Amino acid sequence: xxxxxxxxxxxxxxxxxxxxxxxxxxxxxxxxxxxxxxxxxxxxxxxxxxxxxxxxxxxxxxxxxxxxxxxxxxxxxxxxxxxxxxxxxxxxxxxxxxxxxxxxxxxxxxxxxxxxxxxxxxxxxxxxxxxxxxxxxxxxxxxxxxxxxxxxxxxxxxxxxxxxxxxxxxxxxxxxxxxxxxxxxxxxxxxxxxxxxxxxxxxxxxxxxxxxxxxxxxxxxxxxxxxxxxxxxxxxxxxxxxxxxxxxxxxxxxxxxxxxxxxxxxxxxxxxxxxxxxxxxxxxxxxxxxxxxxxxxxxxxxxxxxxxxxxxxxxxxxxxxxxxxxxxxxxxxxxxxxxxxxxxxxxxxxxxxxxxxxxxxxxxxxxxxxxxxxxxxxxxxxxxxxxxxxxxxxxxxxxxxxxxxxxxxxxxxxxxxxxxxxxxxxxxxxxxxxxxxxxxxxxxxxxxxxxxxxxxxxxxxxxxxxxxxxxxxxxxxxxxxxxxxxxxxxxxxxxxxxxxxxxxxxxxxxxxxxxxxxxxxxxxxxxxxxxxxxxxxxxxxxxxxxxxxxxxxxxxxxxxxxxxxxxxxxxxxxxxxxxxxx
Numbered sequence: 001x002x003x004x005x006x007x008x009x010x011x012x013x014x015x016x017x018x019x020x021x022x023x024x025x026x027x028x029x030x031x032x033x034x035x036x037x038x039x040x041x042x043x044x045x046x047x048x049x050x051x052x053x054x055x056x057x058x059x060x061x062x063x064x065x066x067x068x069x070x071x072x073x074x075x076x077x078x079x080x081x082x083x084x085x086x087x088x089x090x091x092x093x094x095x096x097x098x099x100x101x102x103x104x105x106x107x108x109x110x111x112x113x114x115x116x117x118x119x120x121x122x123x124x125x126x127x128x129x130x131x132x133x134x135x136x137x138x139x140x141x142x143x144x145x146x147x148x149x150x151x152x153x154x155x156x157x158x159x160x161x162x163x164x165x166x167x168x169x170x171x172x173x174x175x176x177x178x179x180x181x182x183x184x185x186x187x188x189x190x191x192x193x194x195x196x197x198x199x200x201x202x203x204x205x206x207x208x209x210x211x212x213x214x215x216x217x218x219x220x221x222x223x224x225x226x227x228x229x230x231x232x233x234x235x236x237x238x239x240x241x242x243x244x245x246x247x248x249x250x251x252x253x254x255x256x257x258x259x260x261x262x263x264x265x266x267x268x269x270x271x272x273x274x275x276x277x278x279x280x281x282x283x284x285x286x287x288x289x290x291x292x293x294x295x296x297x298x299x300x301x302x303x304x305x306x307x308x309x310x311x312x313x314x315x316x317x318x319x320x321x322x323x324x325x326x327x328x329x330x331x332x333x334x335x336x337x338x339x340x341x342x343x344x345x346x347x348x349x350x351x352x353x354x355x356x357x358x359x360x361x362x363x364x365x366x367x368x369x370x371x372x373x374x375x376x377x378x379x380x381x382x383x384x385x386x387x388x389x390x391x392x393x394x395x396x397x398x399x400x401x402x403x404x405x406x407x408x409x410x411x412x413x414x415x416x417x418x419x420x421x422x423x424x425x426x427x428x429x430x431x432x433x434x435x436x437x438x439x440x441x442x443x444x445x446x447x448x449x450x451x452x453x454x455x456x457x458x459x460x461x462x463x464x465x466x467x468x469x470x471x472x473x474x475x476x477x478x479x480x481x482x483x484x485x486x487x488x489x490x491x492x493x494x495x496x497x498x499x500x501x502x503x504x505x506x507x508x509x510x511x512x513x514x515x516x517x518x519x520x521x522x523x524x525x526x527x528x529x530x531x532x533x534x535x536x537x538x539x540x541x542x543x544x545x546x547x548x549x550x551x552x553x554x555x556x557x558x559x560x561x562x563x564x565x566x567x568x569x570x571x572x573x574x575x576x577x578x579x580x581x582x
Contacts, residue, residue, distance in 0.1 A: 007063065008044065011037040017077040018065040019085070020056065024438060024446070027085040029056055032074035036065055052283035056089045075316075075323055079295050088445075091259075091292035092280050100137045101129035101302070102193060104186060108154040110172060110179070111186055113144065119300050128193040128302045131275065140193075147226055148189055151182065194267075194303050201227060244268045247307040249338070250294065251345030252286045254279075257378060258357045258402060259289045262349035264341055265303070276352045287312040294320060294330075309333060311342045360403025363501040367449075370494065370502065371487065373474050375448045378402055381434075382451040382513035383462075385426045386521035387415070394524060395430035396517035399447075400509050409444070412520045424461040427452065431465035438471065447473060453510050455479040455493075459486050478510050534558075537581040544570055548578070558582060 016036045020029040020043075033039030043057055068074045082090050105112045107124040115137050119127055131137045144150065145168060152161035153173040163169035170177035188203050204227050211220035249264040259281040265273040277297070281289050291314050298304060298320075308330045314320065317330045333339040364377055380400045387393035395413035399406045413430040437444040450473055452458045459477035466473060477486035483503060484493035496503040534545045534555060547569045552558045558566070559582040566575035 004044070004060075004062070008041055011040055011065070012067060013037045014067050015069070015071050015074050016065050016067045017074045017081065018063055019081065019087075020060045020089075021062045021064070022059045023061040025062075026443075026446070027081075027087050028059055029087050029089040030078055030081045030085065032071070032078040034071050034074075036067070040065070052089065055283075071319060072322055075295065075319055079299055082296070086445075088280075090280075091284050091289050093277060093293070093296050100131045101127045101300075102131070102137065102140065103127050104190065106183070106186075109156060110151050110154055111183055112154060113141070113150065113189065115141065126190065126302070127300075130297075130300060144189060144192070147192075148185070246305040247309055247338075248305055249309045249341050249345055250290060251311055251342050251349050252279075252290045252293070253346055253349035253353050254281050254284075254286050254289055255353065255357075256361055257281060257283065257376065258353070258361065259286070260349040260353045260357075261290065261293050261297075262345040262352070264345055266341075267305075274348070276349065278356070287314065290314070291316050291320075295323070304328065307331065309338055309342060311339075311346065356404075357402065359501065360505075363505050364403055367502045367505070370496075371449070371474065371476065371485075373449060377448040377474075379445060379447045380449045380451060380509055381447045382453065382509045383427065383430060383434075384453040384510075384513040384517040385415075385423050385430075386514075386517035387423075387426070392521065392524050393426055394517060394521045395426060396513050396520060397430070397434060398509065398513045398516050400505075400512075403505060405512060410516060411444075412516075414524070423454075424457055427454075427458050428461040428465045431462050432468070435465065435471060446471075449473075450475040451506060451509055451513075452477045453480070453513060455484070455486055459488065463488055478506055480510075483507065537578055539574055539577060544574070555582070 013035050015032075015034050017030065017032050018036060018040050019027050020031075022028050031039070040063065043053065043060070066077060068077060082092055086092060100115050100117055101119060103114055103116045104126045105114070105124070106126075107122065116127075121127070129137075131140075145163075149168060149170045150163060151169045151172050152163045153159075156173055156175060156179065158174065160171065160174045161169055164171055164173060170182065172179055172182040191203070204223050208220050208223035208227065211217075211223060246267045249266065251262045251264075253260050253262075257280065259279040261277040261279055263273075263275045263277070264271055265275075277293065279289060279293055284292070290310055290312060294308070294310075294314075295316075306328055308328060310330060310332055313332050314330060321328055321330060333342065367373070368376055378401060382398050382400075384396050385393065386396070393415035395415060397411040397413070399409035401409075411434070413433060415426050415429060417425075417429055431450075434444070438446055450462065452462045452475065454477050456477065459475070462475055462477075466475065475488065478484075479486065479493070482495065483498070484495055485503075485506070486493045534540055534548065540548075548558055548566070551569055552561055558578065563572070563575040563579045566578055570578075
């Protein structure tokens with residue numbers, strides 16, 4: 001048992017970053033401090049000032065800290081550790097796989113442009129975003145391909161790319177256009193993605209006049225059409241300021257454990273873009289949520305203006321400005337157009353919250369009450385088994401966070417120990433394996449509810465898996481036939497009306513686990529079918545197998561093919577071997 005009093009007494013009066021951990025070793029909160037001694041001790045002194053602090057203090061079993069040389073360093077370290085550990089009690093952006101960036105990759109001979117979900121920040125690459133809407137990213141890329149000549153190949157050679165045949169590539173892939181000039185043209189794309197409208201138009205106008213002076217009238221006409229198209233796009237954007245003014249306007253709406261941060265991006269005096277960011281608020285108030293959000297957002301954001309507007313006076317304003325290392329000013333307007341724009345942003349955030357969180361939160365609160373759960377079921381996991389008479393059995397685990405699927409947390413299991421069709425034993429195995437990943441910074445978070453597909457038998461098998469781990473995780477079984485909810489220690493199952501939002505949520509969770517298990521099983525069964533034929537043929541390696549399947553499409557088609565047709569891909573001797581074994 002850790003002696004917290006002794007550790008608290010030894011805290012230094014220096015700036016640093018600290019981490020609180022629960023009894024399982026899970027990092028539950030990360031913070032920064034000018035003076036570690038006074039800041040960390042404040043959590044344990046007297047009565048907790050708010051519900052969140054009381055809940056946090058009740059779970060703290062240990063803490064660690066890192067001494068730094070300045071408060072600015074502690075801010076940077078805090079942000080990195082929040083992203084690494086995703087602590088439950090910190091304000092944080094929801095799973096960053098929900099967000100996308102547009103990446104311009106200059107590392108290949110011919111620069112490429114595509115979307116990514118993670119920032120790796122390699123040398124020779126530039127990123128634009130984040131975007132919360134996949135549709136917005138697709139539309140932006142489609143617009144880029146329509147307005148700017150883009151090559152689809154990564155290297156120059158003898159074969160033109162597909163875009164060249166459509167008239168959308170200048171021919172850089174086959175030497176019909178200068179590689180240097182093509183790479184230089186990406187400056188316009190960068191300006192376009194940064195919403196620097198005047199820079200793009202000025203560059204295109206210079207190129208158009210130069211082409212006309214050199215009597216390259218077809219090229220001049222193409223540039224003219226591009227200028228007209230760009231002006232038409234920008235004219236549709238709402239003008240909010242009469243001067244060419246650029247700023248980010250952030251608003252926030254929070255309720256319970258969730259919050260939505262809304263962004264109006266203004267460039268050149270126009271609203272060029274808006275985004276909604278889903279945030280795990282951990283019960284913080286709106287100013288605290290926005291402060292924490294801005295730290296995380298601007299670490300990855302590509303297009304940072306000189307001014308940022310917030311509806312609140314931020315306590316870490318000066319620290320944030322220093323951290324960004326730019327001439328950026330964070331302000332809080334009290335009246336005028338800027339204040340009105342922030343108010344409009346809050347209305348948009350509240351509307352988004354109502355459409356995406358309110359109904360789920362009500363259902364989860366009701367579920368907690370009906371099942372008498374000790375904690376709000378923010379994370380629910382469901383499990384299912386798929387096999388046919390015990391052949392190649394698999395299990396699935398799906399995760400819903402705050403009522404919505406979190407696909408990055410889904411897991412697949414190949415049943416390792418049980419032979420024969422014993423679903424109870426298989427369920428026990430996958431749950432036991434899942435429980436091995438509980439606790440610790442790099443392990444899977446602990447759920448507030450486990451849902452098993454099945455009745456009493458499956459539920460008892462799951463309970464048997466929980467017993468050795470000595471984990472008091474709430475668990476229920478959901479039987480398909482009458483949609484009955486089985487609770488351990490309760491004789492009769494709970495039966496809810498078919499139209500109940502609680503039942504519908506549990507059904508979606510259970511059905512998603514079934515779908516995921518079936519998909520995995522079919523893929524494994526299909527692979528096993530291929531292995532039993534091609535992989536058992538002497539001399540047929542992965543490359544030959546790939547060539548055969550690409551050419552003929554299936555094992556049956558290879559079987560129907562003649563040895564002569566097969567020898568077009570491989571040697572005559574190998575073709576005879578394949579025919580003989582199939």
